[in-house]
Amino acid sequence: MADNIAEPGEAQPLERYERMPVGVIVERRKATNPWDDVLWRAVAIVPGAAPTEPWSVVREDGGTAQFFAGNFTLELHPREAAMYRDNLTGLSPAVYVVLQIDRTAEPHGVAVRLVTVSPGDAEAYMDGTYIVDPVPIPDVVAAWLEDYVATFHVEEAFRKRKRKPHDPRKGFGRGSGSNDYGPSTE
DSSP, rough: TTTOOOTOOOOOOSSEEEEEEEHHHHHHEOOSSSSEEEEEEEEEEEEEEEOHHHHHHHEEEEEEEEEEEEEEEEEOOOOGGHHHHHHHHHOOEEEEEEEEOOOSSTSSSSSEEESSHHHHHTTTTTTEEEEEEEOOHHHHHHHHHHHHHHHOOOOOOOOOOOOOOOOOGOOOSTTOOSSSSOOOOO
């Protein structure tokens, strides 16, 4: 039997760069402020979602509607394994969905820009331009992520840098004449 084919009931080994297809559910809610008509937020992801028409209505209730925004890909990279571990061991592990209000985006003026399990990747979008929503991590995604972290996370010991000893011939910083940090030559 080939090395890369698993026996029935046997787990496949993880690749260095893993991918998982997920569907994203977003919610549109009537705004209660004078500046916006509606508010958007991500509410869930669906691992392995079947191909469904993007922006199809999942549920409507009064001034709230939920849409299947489309299928996206969660990607895992070995260099992010520490971030994944931090996410899993935090108070509320999450999948982060990044939305962008884009009036030209069809059909509702909002677009999904990123789906990630890395808090660092999500933080890069927290500049006020994007909406970053943490949604609960489904059990199957959490198990997949735990396996990935166990396989690829390498704990690095903290190393404090060593300071160089002061060289009196170089003075006390820029302009080291009469300053507060050293003797004056006058």
